[in-house]
Amino acid sequence: MVKKLLFLSTIFAIASILNAQNPIINNQFTADPTARVFEGKIYVYPSHDIPSPIERLKEWFCMADYHVFSSENLVDWTDHGVIVSQENVPWVTPESYSMWAPDCVFKDGKYYFYFPSNPKSSNGRGFAIGVAVGDKPYGPFVPQAEPIKGIKGIDPCVFIDKDGQAYIYWSGQGMSMAKLQDNMLELASEPIQIEGLPEGFKEGPFVFERNSKYYYTFPWVQDKTETLAYAMGDSPMGPFEFKGLIMEQWPSECWTNHHSIVEYQNQWYLFYHHNDFSPEFDKNRSTRIDSLFFNSDGTIQKVIPTLRGVGITEAKRQIQIDRYSQVSDNGVTIDFLNKDNKFEGWKTIFNSSGAWLQYNQVNFGDTNLKEVKARVYSPTGGKIQIRLNSLNNPVISEIEIPQNTQWTIINAPLDNLSTGVNDLYLSCNDNGHIEIDWISFE
Ligand code: FUB
Secondary structure, eight states: OOHHEEEEEEOOOOOOOEESSSSOOOOOOOOOEEEEETTTTEEEEEEOOOOSSSSTTTTTTOOOEEEEEEEEESSSSEEEEEEEGGGGOBBBTTTTOOOOOEEEETTEEEEEEEEEOOGGTTTOOOEEEEEEESSSSTOEEEOOOOOOOOOOOOEEEEOOOTTTTTEEEEEESSSEEEEEESSSBBBBSSEEOOOOOOOSSOOOOOEEEEEEEEEEEEESSSSEEEEEEEEESTTTTTOEEEEEEEEOOSSSSOOOOOEEEEEEEEEEEEEEEEOOOOOOOOSSSEEEEEEOBBBSSSSSSOOOOSSSSSSEETTTTTOTSSSSSSEEESSSSEEETTTOEEEEEGGEOOSSSSOOEEEEEEEESSSSSEEEEEEEOOOSSSEEEEEOOOOOOOOOEEOOOOOSSOOEEEEEEOOOOSSEEEEEEEEOOOOOOEEEEEEEEO
16 A cells, blocks of 8 residues: 555656746645745645535635645745645545645654545544655655544644654644654644634644744634734743734635745745635635744734745846836736636736836846847837836836737847846836736846
């Protein structure tokens, strides 16, 4: 049996490379992202939302398997393919499509992948939490024959303290935790409830430590949709004192949020999700990242979700300016390129004089580039001006866009050249209608 499972995990692992800002994964829906640093890279273990192939889940969460993604620069992501699926876990009901929010940790040379699902023994009801074990962060992972005894619930998070003791946290029937045995597969203590949290629906615990403070973080419905909130304590078992919000609720169109917090190359990041590629159905979600900062007393500064996300964009790549850092109040709109395949991404529409857009952190390298290239469409024709670092700086390129009725790629020369990392500013001086898919420098 073990050999067969290993074989299945291996054949599914076909890596592909993705490049994107927020949302960071653009070849499938991904939710509940747990980010971990393994072998000097960031690995993301998300849920894999799919449009339901079965009637019962058409309006609900539907997940058949897990992929894992990795990145060194938080911009280019490798999809390592399927690591665990509902068909290859002995205890999971094969067509339950309940492979909800997972986690993965490393201990004593092994990677332990924790995931909730519907157990065969439960006649279609409820969740248990199982473990799959691997030698590498991208698998292959071998699922255990049975789920962890003593846990009924979802959203596992495993935290290993500095002394090597591992703790598992989960939700469902309250917010619970227990110690894990050294084998990482069994509980070492009776589950207890986390005290000190605010009233209201809570799920998705994520625990981390920083400067000897323990952070118990969780999605929490304070009003209409889920916020991300946190409490702090001096021990992984609490007590925890509620501190407030990490992220505000979504303005209605996505009911869930679910997150993880990780330090990578001296910067802390919040991984979370939103329904960017599926605005009309909030159970098909996508992973995002933004930077996270602490105050001097250890409390967390609120994270404002951005489209720009994190990481440096190479000037020679196709820069998706629709993932902007800031835009003018009027005259710029963002829309899908192809409403029938939203994974193709977005376009930026400039349609009035004075409109501007800012896209931060573009790396022009150390040699002067000579021209700008843009994929554009404009039924009216018009001009776009590009500046670096401020709208008051000299224009480095004026792109004259001829009236056209089809997407076309045009080139314009660059003046006042620059090297290094700069913020881009695009602005429009006329009232034409100009659509831009991407721009690039060469
Ligand atoms: O992804 C399914 C469920 O939605 C998760 O388990 C919850 O945390 C929520 O994000």
